[in-house]
Amino acid sequence: MAAIHMVTQEKSSSGLPVYLRNGLTGNGHEVNFIDAQSCLLPKISVLLQSFHPNKKKWFHRRSMLGTYSVAAWHRNTRINGALLDRVLKPEDKILQIGGLYAPHPASTGLEYYLFFTYTMKLAYRDGYSPWIPEPWEREAVVELETRLYSEAKHIFVASKFVRRHLIAEYGIPADRITVAGMGVDDxxxxxxxxxxxxxxxxxxxxxxxxxxxxxxxxxxxxxxxxxxxxxxxxxxxxxxxxxxxxxxxxxxxxxxxxxxxxxxxxxxxxxxxxxxxxxxxxxxxxxxxxxxxxxxxxxxxxxxxxxxxxxxxxxxxxxxxxxxxxxxxxxxxxxxxxxxxxxxxxxxxxxxxxxxxxxxxxxxxxxxx
Known part of the structure; x- marks a missing residue:
């Protein structure tokens, strides 16, 4: 049976990757995590580059440099690609959770699936979400995010609300989006x-x-x-x-x-x-x-x-x-x-x-x- 390579941080998204991994392995699938942010050297580099004597400022700078920036997008995408190249076989499937990077630098033409619950445009709009890039990078991040969605084989979302949003504001065809919903802990x-x-x-x-x-x-x-x-x-x-x-x-x-x-x-x-x-x-x-x-x-x-x-x-x-x-x-x-x-x-x-x-x-x- 084909393996499923799940591109995500294992403990992210309120446990969504683990719930999906458990459900898929329970049905006989082999599931592997591909996590760029688990690699030690890039993690240390982000910590050093973002250092600030004020802990709150250090945390903010680390979040921006490590996750919510154009630099973070390209770095994590590059590492994801290197990790995938080691294990990916022609019959395998790629499932990415979230939209903060791509599964591979050469994602154009690559067959991959997405699952997410929110978009960056929604985060910009709600006025409360702290997990957004600095103002001068927001448009560039949305451009990368839009390309990620457009090139995906298929997109799974948790709600009809997000599906309507993807159609109206990202131009994703309706037949390429499925509302999978979410589940409660067993x-x-x-x-x-x-x-x-x-x-x-x-x-x-x-x-x-x-x-x-x-x-x-x-x-x-x-x-x-x-x-x-x-x-x-x-x-x-x-x-x-x-x-x-x-x-x-x-x-x-x-x-x-x-x-x-x-x-x-x-x-x-x-x-x-x-x-x-x-x-x-x-x-x-x-x-x-x-x-x-x-x-x-x-x-x-x-x-x-x-x-x-x-x-x-x-x-x-x-x-x-x-x-x-x-x-x-x-x-x-x-x-x-x-x-x-x-x-x-x-x-x-x-x-x-x-x-x-x-x-x-x-x-x-x-x-x-």
Whole structure:
């Protein structure tokens, strides 16, 4: 069977490469990672060239020089090509995750597939994403990105939103783009909560490490308003560093939670999951919450309206509309039937639409057609 060479950083994209690798190997495929940024000498060179005595400035310069610049694009593309040349056989397949470099300097005429969840044009536009090149390099990076998309054999995306965007703003033909979706970690499927508690816990949950990008301040304002009508309401915040605005009655700041069982327990302790992101490429945590029967509140951007069926499995709000979010929280707790009816439908939707075997099956049909 042909090998699949996955051009990506293994631990990037919220674990997407590992999930795909596991799904493909589970179906009998040999999968190898091609990672330019795993090579030691280029990594050391970037560290030395970007050095600055201020750690924040050093981190920023390292990110720009190592990933988000024209120089980074060409360097990583060149190394990818050298790594591929060592192992690539005529019958093998190339699958690149993300669009921050090309799989080979001679990619024109090379058969390769792409999978990504966001584009650089979307990152420029959202006003929140920190992972973008310096202003004077942005147009050049988009030109390289456009060429990458145009020369790909086929493109897989996580949402219909990104597919429409590629057609309208990058000029990619519709028949060369497939919505593969995303899947939930199998741990949460195996530990799915089937029976929901009879009584509400009166607890809301936020899980997100980039607090402002994920709409954290909007959640706090909505919670403050909603608590006037639901006095015993509580909010647990998992992920971000502590900030002073979290110091209010009913709010519990937990910080980072890396253990999946511990995170599962937090999901099961709550009724309502709040993540009205201002910038989000997909939203794995929605899927995790939905396996536990939580009703989710997300914002009207990217994949969130495709994950959450508004009014059926959760609620959709405009980014920044904390007043509407507060109204939905109060309505949710004033109508007890919503917790079980919507929670059960949310769990069913994950099983129908968001599993890795389904994603891999969609991709295999196209790659091996």
């Amino acid at each position: 741990f949460f499927v195996r530990n799915m909560r089937i029976l929901l508690p009879e009584k509400p816990a009166k607890k809301c949950l936020f899980v997100g490490y980039t607090f402002h990008l994920k709409g954290g301040p909007d959640v706090l304002m909505a919670f403050t308003l909603a608590r006037k009508y639901v006095p015993d309401l509580e909010l647990t915040i998992i992920g971000p560093n502590y900030t002073e605005d979290m110091d209010q009655e009913g709010v519990r700041h937990v910080g980072a939670v890396r253990d999946r069982q511990e995170l599962l327990d937090y999901y099961r302790s709550a009724d309502l999951f709040l993540l009205p992101s201002r910038c989000d490429s997909f939203g794995f945590v929605f899927l995790e919450a939905m396996t536990q029967g939580l009703v989710c509140v997300g914002s009207n951007m990217n994949a969130m309206p495709e994950i959450i069926t508004d009014g059926e499995t959760g609620f959709i709000v405009e980014p920044g509309d904390h007043i509407r979010m507060a109204e939905l929280i109060v309505t949710f707790y004033q109508n007890s039937h919503l917790r079980t009816s919507m929670g059960n439908r949310a769990r069913e939707r994950v099983l129908e639409r968001f599993t890795w075997p389904r994603v891999v099956e969609i991709m295999e049909r196209e790659i091996f057609r």
